[in-house]
Amino acid sequence: MNRNASAPSASVAAGAAARPSGWRLAVPLSLVLLLAVLAALPSFAPYFYIFVVTEILIMGLFAASFNLIFGYTGMLSFGHAAFFGMGAYTTAMLLLHVELPLVWALLASMATAALLALVIGFLSVRLSEVYFAMLTLAFGMMVYAVAHQWRSLTNGSDGITGFLLRDFGLGLDLQLADPAVYYRVVLAVVAIAAAVLYLITRSSFGLMLRAISENPERVAFCGIDVRRHRLAAFVIAGLFAGLAGALFAPFNRVASPDMLHWSQSAEPVLMTILGGAGYFLGPFFGAAMFVLLETWITSYTEHWMLFLGIALALLVMFFRRGVLGTLLDRMLRR
Amino acid sequence: MLQVEDIHTYYDESHALQGVSLEVRTGEVVCLLGRNGAGKSTTLKSIMGLTPPRRGRIRFDGEEIQGRPPHWIARRGIALVPEDRRIFAGLTVRENLEVAMPPRPVGERRWPIERIFDEYPMLAELRDQDGGTLSGGQQQVLAIARALATEPRLLLLDEPNEGLAPVIVQQIGALVDRLAETTTILFTDQSLSFALRHASRGYILQKGRVVYEGSTEIIRSDPGVQERFLSVA
Numbered sequence: 364m365n366r367n368a369s370a371p372s373a374s375v376a377a378g379a380a381a382r383p384s385g386w387r388l389a390v391p392l393s394l395v396l397l398l399a400v401l402a403a404l405p406s407f408a409p410y411f412y413i414f415v416v417t418e419i420l421i422m423g424l425f426a427a428s429f430n431l432i433f434g435y436t437g438m439l440s441f442g443h444a445a446f447f448g449m450g451a452y453t454t455a456m457l458l459l460h461v462e463l464p465l466v467w468a469l470l471a472s473m474a475t476a477a478l479l480a481l482v483i484g485f486l487s488v489r490l491s492e493v494y495f496a497m498l499t500l501a502f503g504m505m506v507y508a509v510a511h512q513w514r515s516l517t518n519g520s521d522g523i524t525g526f527l528l529r530d531f532g533l534g535l536d537l538q539l540a541d542p543a544v545y546y547r548v549v550l551a552v553v554a555i556a557a558a559v560l561y562l563i564t565r566s567s568f569g570l571m572l573r574a575i576s577e578n579p580e581r582v583a584f585c586g587i588d589v590r591r592h593r594l595a596a597f598v599i600a601g602l603f604a605g606l607a608g609a610l611f612a613p614f615n616r617v618a619s620p621d622m623l624h625w626s627q628s629a630e631p632v633l634m635t636i637l638g639g640a641g642y643f644l645g646p647f648f649g650a651a652m653f654v655l656l657e658t659w660i661t662s663y664t665e666h667w668m669l670f671l672g673i674a675l676a677l678l679v680m681f682f683r684r685g686v687l688g689t690l691l692d693r694m695l696r697r
Numbered sequence: 698m699l700q701v702e703d704i705h706t707y708y709d710e711s712h713a714l715q716g717v718s719l720e721v722r723t724g725e726v727v728c729l730l731g732r733n734g735a736g737k738s739t740t741l742k743s744i745m746g747l748t749p750p751r752r753g754r755i756r757f758d759g760e761e762i763q764g765r766p767p768h769w770i771a772r773r774g775i776a777l778v779p780e781d782r783r784i785f786a787g788l789t790v791r792e793n794l795e796v797a798m799p800p801r802p803v804g805e806r807r808w809p810i811e812r813i814f815d816e817y818p819m820l821a822e823l824r825d826q827d828g829g830t831l832s833g834g835q836q837q838v839l840a841i842a843r844a845l846a847t848e849p850r851l852l853l854l855d856e857p858n859e860g861l862a863p864v865i866v867q868q869i870g871a872l873v874d875r876l877a878e879t880t881t882i883l884f885t886d887q888s889l890s891f892a893l894r895h896a897s898r899g900y901i902l903q904k905g906r907v908v909y910e911g912s913t914e915i916i917r918s919d920p921g922v923q924e925r926f927l928s929v930a
Contacts, residue, residue: 567795574785574796581783584745585797586771586847 401550405543415658417546419651420553421610422634426646427560428603429631434640435564436596437576438488439496441628442503445483446476446601448510448623450608455523455618464532465539469552469609476605477598479506484597488590491579500625507623522619523612539613549610556606561643563599572596604631637678639685641692648687652678698723698881699744699775699851704753704763706736706743713739714750715905721851726877728892728913729885731902737885738780740902741853744883745777746770757851772799776849778840780856786829790820793828793839797846807879808845816875817842834865841872845880852876854884858891870895893917 405413425447432438450472457468483502487495510517517523528539531548538544563569571592574582579589612618621627630653631646638649656674660667682689699721706714714736721727729737742748744755746767755763762770771777785793794810814821820842823831831839837857844852857873858866873895876882886892892899893913901909901922909922916922 570788570792570796573792574788577785577787578783580747580767581779581785582796583767584747584771584777584779585843586768586799587796588766588768 398550398554402547405546410542413542413546415654417542417549417614419647419654420549421607421614422630422654423647423650424553424556424610425604425607426631426634426638426650427557427643428600428607430635430640430643430646431560431564431572431600431603432593432596433632433635434645435569435576436572436593437579438491438593438597439632440487440499440597440600441496441625441632442483442499442501442506443600443604443631444623444625444627445503445506446480446604447608447611447627448506448618448620449476449479449601450605451612451618451622452510452517452523452608453605454609455526455612458526458528458613459523462527462529464530465528465548465613466532469606472605472609473602474605476608477602480598480601480604481594484594484601488593488597500628503623503625503628507620507625510620510623517620520620522617522621524617526613526616528613545614549614552606552610556603557647560599560603564643568592568595633675635685637675637685639682639688639691641684641688645685645687649685652686698758699883700754700756701740701744702754702756704740704743704750704755706739706748706750708739708748713748713905714743716753717743717902717905717907718753719900719907719910721881721883723881725898726873726882726884726896728896728899729883729902730887730889730892730899730916731885733887735902736905737902738855739905741777741855741883741885744770744853745775747777771847771849774848774850775853776844776847776851777853778837778844778855778857780859784828784831784836784839784843786827788828789825790828790831790839791824793843794820794846797843799848807848810846813842813845834861834868837861837865837869838872841869841876845876849880851881851883854882856885856887858886858888866891889916889923 401416404416425443429440429443432440453472453475454468457463457471458465483499487498487502490498511520528545531537531539537548539548564572571582571587575589575592583589608622611622634649634653635646636649637652638647639645656671657667660670660674664670678686684692701717701719703716703718704714705712705716717736717740719727719729729740731737739748743750746762746765746769749764753763754761757773757775760773762773785796788796791810794813798806798810814824817838819835820839823835828836828839841854841857854873857869861869870891873882873884877895884896893916896913899911899913899916900907901916909916
């Protein structure tokens with residue numbers, strides 16, 4: 364109400380959301396600045412921080428892909444690690460057995476993860492709420508069990524190791540084994556992927572998803588096939604989770620069943636709620652807080668899980684819409 | 698255009714519609730009257746596929762539509778404006794309309810967004826405001842406009858006046874009259890006055906059955922009917 368009450372004519376003229384005009388420039392400018400700082404990071408930061416930020420970027424993409432179905436479509440999945448792990452295993456195996464350039468392994472990982480998401484999603488999206496959550500959890504555990512048991516293919520609990528990082532492909536001469544180079548590759552890939560995800564959320568398809576998250580029944584009698592839209596969102600989310608996993612395996616030099624475990628599925632849930640599901644960058648912000656807290660607390664105590672849990676509980680209790688979400692809400696006075 | 702033949706709809710084990718039959722012909726405005734709980738909303742929801750009837754047939758332009766999912770029925774050209782209006786509170790007015798627009802070229806649309814804004818200048822002014830911030834009357838207009846955005850040939854309005862101030866009821870009435878020039882309409886109401894003014898034919902429901910049908914003239918001139926079947930208003 365307050366946004367338009369003072370200037371109704373301005374809202375008619377403007378096609379975009381009615382926000383104070385200064386903000387419209389502030390957001391892209393600060394993003395450009397942030398990207399510039401991140402790109403320059405290896406020139407002044409020690410390797411330790413490069414590793415930390417690499418992990419934040421990958422987990423941020425993982426959480427953002429999860430938020431496409433959680434925040435935007437209103438489906439709480441507890442099996443998102445299945446696609447992350449699928450991507451990790453695909454890339455690790457391709458690098459080990461076929462020795463492909465990384466870019467092709469990344470693309471293949473997106474394809475396999477999307478395919479897995481199509482199968483799991485086809486069986487899951489017809490259910491809603493807690494049944495959907497339980498079913499995705501069950502499928503996630505099944506994928507974990509397969510990776511754990513099928514030793515001849517996956518090497519069981521040891522995972523896939525011993526693959527080498529050669530070239531990136533596309534004629535780029537990149538020394539991927541150098542953490543600074545790999546970090547920049549991750550930064551570029553995550554930035555592109557995030558941009559694509561963002562465009563999806565702003566498209567008419569993204570609008571349908573937001574409407575579905577508000578109330579699926581209303582959407583149905585607008586003539587929209589809710590199940591098909593949910594499935595499409597699920598597959599796209601799986602595809603980007605696969606990409607995140609595909610970046611994670613070379614970073615850790617291993618693809619292991621841990622990456623498929625349900626606790627891995629819980630991480631994007633926590634990160635998204637921590638950062639704020641209502642804003643596109645919320646999951647990235649949440650991933651940063653999660654990884655930094657984890658890194659910081661483990662440097663003091665072995666019982667980091669306990670303290671991380673306390674910190675997370677407090678943050679969730681006092682920042683209901685996530686830390687980034689609550690701060691932005693306050694600044695924009697929504 | 699629409700033939701409903703002896704439909705039976707249940708909510709779990711409660712037998713909400715016990716053999717409702719009705720017909721709406723192209724170009725008509727038909728009202729469905731009855732007290733609370735008589736089955737008016739259930740009839741509209743059954744047509745829309747939200748509460749599929751267990752028995753009976755519903756034909757739209759000769760094609761059987763019972764048992765089809767709501768989105769399929771919506772695409773055939775039936776739009777429902779539900780009782781509680783059900784706009785998307787978190788989407789802007791413009792987004793509320795865009796969600797409902799079928800994916801077809803702008804030139805082939807009867808109700809492109811510009812025409813909706815021309816018809817309802819109030820919505821044009823509110824276009825960037827969240828649906829949840831609109832008043833009850835504004836939400837009702839938005840809900841009707843959103844139904845139009847789906848390009849319906851048959852518009853189902855469930856209690857379009859419920860909870861609205863008399864001035865706004867008048868505006869909604871004018872809107873219904875204007876729509877009736879181009880669209881076939883079936884609406885429900887609890888009170889007679891609005892129905893008699895804007896519909897040409899009516900059905901009266903009681904306990905899930907059609908107990909009376911006829912032109913609104915006859916209902917108007919027969920106080921016995923009003924007394925027996927309707928809440929006096």
